Amino acid sequence: MRILQIDKKDWSAGLEKSRKDYTLMGPVKEGNNVSKFKELAAGEEPDFSITTTTMSPKSVVFPQSEVMFTFTTDSASADCNIMKVPEKSYSPRAVIGIRPFDAVAMKIVKMNFDTPDYQDPYWCDAYAACTFIGLAITDPEACDFSTSTGTGPFDTSGLDVLLVDAGDYYLAEVVTDKGDSWIQSASFDQEADAESVEILHSMRKEAKKKIESTVEFANIDKKETLDLYNEKYWDSISFPCLNCGTCTYVCPTCWCFDIQDEMAHKNGRRMKNWDSCMFPNFTIHTTGHNPRNTKLMRVRQRFMHKLKYHQSKYNMGIMCVGCGRCVTSCPVNIDIREVCKQMNS
Amino acid sequence: MLTHLGIEPERLQFSWISSAESTKFIDVVTEVVEAVRKVGPNTRLVKNMVREP
Amino acid sequence: MHTYIDKIREIASRLLKEEAVEMVIGYQEGTLPMISPPMSVRSAEDVEKLTWSSHCCINLANYLTDIKGKVAVFAKGCDCRSIVNHIAEGKVKREDVVIIGVPCNGMMERRTISNIFGDEIEEVVEEADGTVIVRGKGREEKYQKSDILRQCCRVCVHKNPVLYDELVADPVAIPEDIQRYKEVEKIEAREIDKRWKFFENLISTCIRCYACRDACPTCYCPTCFVDEAQPQWVGKGDDEPDVMTFHILRAFHTAGRCTDCGACVSACPMGINMRAFTKKLEKDCLDLWDWEAGLTSDMRPALETFTPSDPEDNFK
Numbered sequence: 033m034r035i036l037q038i039d040k041k042d043w044s045a046g047l048e049k050s051r052k053d054y055t056l057m058g059p060v061k062e063g064n065n066v067s068k069f070k071e072l073a074a075g076e077e078p079d080f081s082i083t084t085t086t087m088s089p090k091s092v093v094f095p096q097s098e099v100m101f102t103f104t105t106d107s108a109s110a111d112c113n114i115m116k117v118p119e120k121s122y123s124p125r126a127v128i129g130i131r132p133f134d135a136v137a138m139k140i141v142k143m144n145f146d147t148p149d150y151q152d153p154y155w156c157d158a159y160a161a162c163t164f165i166g167l168a169i170t171d172p173e174a175c176d177f178s179t180s181t182g183t184g185p186f187d188t189s190g191l192d193v194l195l196v197d198a199g200d201y202y203l204a205e206v207v208t209d210k211g212d213s214w215i216q217s218a219s220f221d222q223e224a225d226a227e228s229v230e231i232l233h234s235m236r237k238e239a240k241k242k243i244e245s246t247v248e249f250a251n252i253d254k255k256e257t258l259d260l261y262n263e264k265y266w267d268s269i270s271f272p273c274l275n276c277g278t279c280t281y282v283c284p285t286c287w288c289f290d291i292q293d294e295m296a297h298k299n300g301r302r303m304k305n306w307d308s309c310m311f312p313n314f315t316i317h318t319t320g321h322n323p324r325n326t327k328l329m330r331v332r333q334r335f336m337h338k339l340k341y342h343q344s345k346y347n348m349g350i351m352c353v354g355c356g357r358c359v360t361s362c363p364v365n366i367d368i369r370e371v372c373k374q375m376n377s
Numbered sequence: 378m379l380t381h382l383g384i385e386p387e388r389l390q391f392s393w394i395s396s397a398e399s400t401k402f403i404d405v406v407t408e409v410v411e412a413v414r415k416v417g418p419n420t421r422l423v424k425n426m427v428r429e430p
Numbered sequence: 431m432h433t434y435i436d437k438i439r440e441i442a443s444r445l446l447k448e449e450a451v452e453m454v455i456g457y458q459e460g461t462l463p464m465i466s467p468p469m470s471v472r473s474a475e476d477v478e479k480l481t482w483s484s485h486c487c488i489n490l491a492n493y494l495t496d497i498k499g500k501v502a503v504f505a506k507g508c509d510c511r512s513i514v515n516h517i518a519e520g521k522v523k524r525e526d527v528v529i530i531g532v533p534c535n536g537m538m539e540r541r542t543i544s545n546i547f548g549d550e551i552e553e554v555v556e557e558a559d560g561t562v563i564v565r566g567k568g569r570e571e572k573y574q575k576s577d578i579l580r581q582c583c584r585v586c587v588h589k590n591p592v593l594y595d596e597l598v599a600d601p602v603a604i605p606e607d608i609q610r611y612k613e614v615e616k617i618e619a620r621e622i623d624k625r626w627k628f629f630e631n632l633i634s635t636c637i638r639c640y641a642c643r644d645a646c647p648t649c650y651c652p653t654c655f656v657d658e659a660q661p662q663w664v665g666k667g668d669d670e671p672d673v674m675t676f677h678i679l680r681a682f683h684t685a686g687r688c689t690d691c692g693a694c695v696s697a698c699p700m701g702i703n704m705r706a707f708t709k710k711l712e713k714d715c716l717d718l719w720d721w722e723a724g725l726t727s728d729m730r731p732a733l734e735t736f737t738p739s740d741p742e743d744n745f746k
Contacts, residue, residue, distance in 0.1 A: 276645070290666065360462065
């Protein structure tokens with residue numbers, strides 16, 4: 033395991049240097065003190081003061097709105113009825129400052145878009161172009177329950193490099209060859225001494241200890257699906273829900289999308305937009321029948337998917353990395369940790 | 378309300394015109410068209426079908 | 431606040447025991463600081479979960495549409511007017527709802543408190559004298575509640591419920607000098623191009639989650655215009671004209687019905703003050719037709735009727 037030491041005064045220069053080979057993306061603040069991941073303009077640096085961004089970095093590989101292809105139905109045009117995929121740059125991008133739980137979430141989402149039988153080119157090409165330069169969480173927030181979901185504040189899974197803020201310098205654990213390429217592009221080459229390596233290990237332990245919020249879900253796996261489905265508590269859990277899309281949009285493991293065409297006279301484009309199982313029309317059929325036409329059904333489905341169905345299907349734990357975004361952003365404070373507790377009891 | 382949002386007031390105007398008031402119709406239409414021409418092509422709330430990558 | 435809580439629980443318990451209602455809608459303690467989310471109680475033994483605080487920001491009238499059976503709801507001033515609006519529009523029958531009025535001195539926005547405090551907040555305690563103590567990350571700060579009240583509460587003139595079956599406490603005083611529309615006037619003072627820039631910036635972080643629409647009691651259409659696909663009135667992506675159209679049209683649909691309860695802003699995960707759209711319409715209804723939402727259930731809302739004497743000064 034190779035660990036480097038990057039003096040903070042060398043950081044900006046290295047970042048700039050890597051711009052010749054990579055488009056840089058990272059967390060930035062905007063609006064009313066909210067934050068998201070976006071492309072960093074010249075001179076713009078990722079904001080490492082944000083522990084958990086309001087919007088997860090899933091938008092880096094899975095943007096909220098994406099044009100699948102354009103077309104024209106104008107018979108006078110040479111391109112009539114031809115679907116044209118827009119020119120998109122998949123040149124290498126370095127996502128700097130992504131937190132460990134978000135990188136693990138990408139791997140969970142990858143199971144849907146990159147299967148043995150089908151690969152979604154939009155998602156897969158974007159993911160392949162990314163090098164994830166993660167930033168360890170040294171000061172976990174109150175709603176971070178990542179240690180009990182199978183990851184943690186210093187987890188390297190899904191990352192190419194893990195940066196640790198050790199005060200005057202960063203320690204950089206190089207996890208993959210892709211990560212090494214970025215390190216070389218930034219010309220960071222100072223190996224960390226044994227003492228620094230020790231510091232990293234003890235910081236990792238400290239950070240994990242700081243996480244007080246936990247969930248338990250072993251019993252959920254043991255219970256019968258229909259027993260969970262028919263529980264009485266869904267009524268009170270779902271009552272305050274507004275059926276907005278907040279939880280699904282901020283969640284790094286949610287990946288549902290809707291396909292809609294937009295027309296302007298004879299020109300059109302097919303759009304892929306984020307969708308949410310919370311929206312009433314999510315399951316509406318062309319007949320008009322809606323199998324999940326009540327709020328209770330939709331809320332129950334969301335938690336069953338996250339905490340039961342995903343585990344039953346893949347046997348790889350719950351479909352949640354414990355980032356806490358849904359908890360802090362939900363307008364009516366529906367807390368997945370509380371729901372998990374009820375389902376697990 | 379549109380003016381409050383920043384859509385130029387010239388772009389949305391109201392008038393009661395009976396089908397028997399043809400002269401008034403001509404005058405109002407000419408006036409409104411001139412006023413909008415002066416403000417120039419609208420760029421607000423216009424959907425551009427070409428998205429930036 | 432504390433005396434409110436005992437009375438709230440007493441009333442809820444009585445109504446459920448007497449079987450006057452099947453369900454009581456109120457607020458509960460949150461799992462996070464600074465939020466008291468809505469809850470429903472169906473049995474008297476659960477009334478201990480009901481609470482009241484200065485973080486009851488969601489409008490409970492939102493939960494009354496399509497309700498089955500008789501329910502009781504704890505309604506602060508703005509929420510109560512929303513219920514009256516529901517009755518006026520025929521969405522709720524007066525005899526199906528027991529309104530327990532709660533005179534309100536205003537609610538605090540959790541985002542405002544977070545922004546001022548700066549660090550992660552562990553605890554917020556409200557003192558009887560209006561001081562608010564905020565604790566987090568080993569620090570403690572004191573604020574005046576009046577400085578961190580929600581914008582809608584600062585300009586509220588309807589703090590007391592207008593229609594109720596019982597009151598939880600005595601009506602509260604309403605200051606004389608409230609400038610209800612100073613936010614609107616601030617925008618009106620800008621020139622046209624700057625106004626558009628202001629609104630563009632305002633909605634630039636909107637993610638089309640529709641929390642504002644779903645928290646709003648006046649938004650109860652079976653299929654919202656943004657969800658329609660045939661015809662597709664509005665694009666469903668993040669193009670600015672579509673996002674802007676959503677907010678403009680939604681505001682228009684609430685004109686004359688919105689009680690400025692602020693639930694939309696409180697629900698928004700991005701902290702967008704979309705009241706900048708609706709407050710102007712509220713002012714126009716008052717200026718043009720002397721109309722305020724939710725004060726009487728006898729009249730249909732402003733945009734559903736007309737009189738021959740309606741002002742037409744801006745008509746050619």
